Amino acid sequence: MNNIPKMKIGIVAVSRDCFPESLSVNRRKALVDAYAAKYDAADIYECPVCIVESEIHMVQALEDIKAAGCNALCVYLGNFGPEISETLLAKHFDGPKMFVAAFFTYHLGSSNFKLCQQMQTQLSGMHH
Secondary structure, three states, X not given: OOOOXXXXXXXXXXXXXXXXXHHHHHHHHXXXXXXXXXXXXXXXXXXXXXXXXXXXXXXXXXXXXXXXXXXXEEEEEEXXXXXXXXXXXXXXXXXXXXXXXXXXXXXXXXXXXXXXXXXXXXXXXXXX
C-alpha cells in the first residue's frame, strides 16, 4: 500500500531590485532543469513570476502556483531576497513550504544537483 500523497512543488524565485532579475530567473530555471533531469518533472512547477521586492509580484506568484495545482512551495533565493514579500508568500500559501538559497559558484550543475537532492529529501519529509 502506498500512503504517500503526490506532491507538486511550485518554485518561486525572489530577488532584490539592486540585482538583475534575470540572475534569479536563470538560476531558478537551472535548478528546475536539474531537478527534472534527476526526478519526475511532474513534481516541480517553475513559476514564471519572479518576486522583486513587490507584494504585487507576491500575489501574482501565489495565484500562479495555486492555478498550477501546486500543493508545496519552494521560495528560491536566487540572489538574496525581499524579506517582506517572500514571507508573505509563505504565510498565504496553504501547504508545506521551504526556503532555499542559490550557491554562488561557477559550478551550478553540481550545486544544483546537491540542492535537488536536498529538496527531494525535504519533500519526502513533508508527507508526514
